[in-house]
Amino acid sequence: MAATGSNDNASFKVLADTVASQIDIHIPYGGVYPALAKREHLKNLPLVLEKSLIQAKLHKKKKPVDAIAVTYGPGLEPALWTGIVMAKELAEKWKVPLIPVNHMEGHLLSVFGKNHGTFKIPKIKFPALALLVSGGHTELVLIKKWMDYKIIGETLDDAVGEAFDKVARMLGLTYPGGPQISRLAEQEREKQSLRGVSQADGPRGSAPRARGDSDPEKIGFSVTLPRPMLHSKNFDFSYSGLKTAVLYLIKDMGGLEKINEKTKAQIALEFENAAIECLIHKTRKAIEKYKIETILVGGGVSANKYLRGEMKKLAGKKIGLMFPTKELSTDNSLMIGIAGYLNFIKNKRKVPRPTSIKATGNLRL
Ligand code: KG4
Ligand code: ZN
Numbered sequence: 001m002a003a004t005g006s007n008d009n010a011s012f013k014v015l016a017d018t019v020a021s022q023i024d025i026h027i028p029y030g031g032v033y034p035a036l037a038k039r040e041h042l043k044n045l046p047l048v049l050e051k052s053l054i055q056a057k058l059h060k061k062k063k064p065v066d067a068i069a070v071t072y073g074p075g076l077e078p079a080l081w082t083g084i085v086m087a088k089e090l091a092e093k094w095k096v097p098l099i100p101v102n103h104m105e106g107h108l109l110s111v112f113g114k115n116h117g118t119f120k121i122p123k124i125k126f127p128a129l130a131l132l133v134s135g136g137h138t139e140l141v142l143i144k145k146w147m148d149y150k151i152i153g154e155t156l157d158d159a160v161g162e163a164f165d166k167v168a169r170m171l172g173l174t175y176p177g178g179p180q181i182s183r184l185a186e187q188e189r190e191k192q193s194l195r196g197v198s199q200a201d202g203p204r205g206s207a208p209r210a211r212g213d214s215d216p217e218k219i220g221f222s223v224t225l226p227r228p229m230l231h232s233k234n235f236d237f238s239y240s241g242l243k244t245a246v247l248y249l250i251k252d253m254g255g256l257e258k259i260n261e262k263t264k265a266q267i268a269l270e271f272e273n274a275a276i277e278c279l280i281h282k283t284r285k286a287i288e289k290y291k292i293e294t295i296l297v298g299g300g301v302s303a304n305k306y307l308r309g310e311m312k313k314l315a316g317k318k319i320g321l322m323f324p325t326k327e328l329s330t331d332n333s334l335m336i337g338i339a340g341y342l343n344f345i346k347n348k349r350k351v352p353r354p355t356s357i358k359a360t361g362n363l364r365l
Pocket of ligand 1: 136160162182304305
């Protein structure tokens with residue numbers, strides 16, 4: 001990526017776009033398996049670099065880039081170290097600055113990115129609010145001015161993406177579960193709206209249960225899951241109770257083998273409704289309290305179609321709303337490049353000594 005300009009009018013050009021996905025390797029484990037992630041990083045990073053430099057036509061240059069941005073947290077430290085060690089070696093070899101980047105700031109700024117060609121950071125109105133929803137994080141971040149962040153709410157246990165993945169596994173779907181649950185829920189939502197079933201049917205926030213006959217085609221069947229912390233006075237979230245509620249619901253119904261495809265789809269739908277309702281409700285409360293002018297939604301779960309639709313309704317015409325492109329919703333290096341460059345110019349091109357950059361698993365914004 002090439003970058004020029006300053007502060008909030010920086011402009012960027014994508015020079016190469018390569019991805020090395022490890023998803024297939026992690027499928028049998030139902031999630032990211034740390035030792036494997038590290039091994040795959042070691043194998044893939046040099047290949048991705050070579051491919052990118054060739055694509056960008058920079059491979060013959062002695063010093064192909066002017067600066068390197070690297071993620072140093074939050075995340076799995078062994079995997080983070082792999083990237084940091086390689087970035088340090090390259091920075092030394094090419095004699096260029098090394099910019100440490102917070103992965104969550106990358107997700108936050110990903111809304112400004114484009115997959116191809118050139119793009120500029122637009123002017124946005126403050127105060128802004130970021131909803132960051134990924135496999136490891138669920139955060140509401142207040143941004144009173146450009147690149148000034150304050151976490152005002154976060155999950156007290158599981159992240160929303162993690163809950164999507166775990167519930168998907170309970171329903172016999174493969175990793176990563178988010179997109180699969182979302183697809184099942186979407187189909188069921190359409191069917192229900194054609195049949196005229198109201199989304200608001202059934203009591204909210206109650207214990208999980210399946211009422212009536214377990215064949216959802218028969219009248220009277222409905223699945224109800226709780227909305228944890230929906231009415232708490234803060235902006236925090238909790239997803240472990242919702243996940244456990246699905247576990248007990250499936251147990252009560254006699255196990256996954258006893259559940260037909262239609263019921264699975266109903267569970268997926270009710271889970272998605274519950275998970276997204278909590279996000280929307282707390283975002284609405286934060287908008288009201290802080291008189292928010294712009295909402296930025298980032299992280300893997302921001303790819304979720306239902307969340308996008310509900311957010312659009314919430315923002316209405318008065319509040320600005322930005323999402324990353326679908327490709328930039330999940331982890332990508334472009335967002336790290338954007339965050340790296342913006343931090344580089346914000347800090348007047350001063351960078352820490354490379355030896356002081358350390359993987360920080362629990363790094364906060
Ligand atoms: O940001 P990300 O790529 O990686 C982390 O930093 O964690 O987020 C991955 C998470 C996974 O939990 C995945 O299931 C979820 O994002 N995800 C989705 C969707 N696409 C990805 N969750 C719900 N609906 C989706 N369409
Ligand atoms: Zn991420």
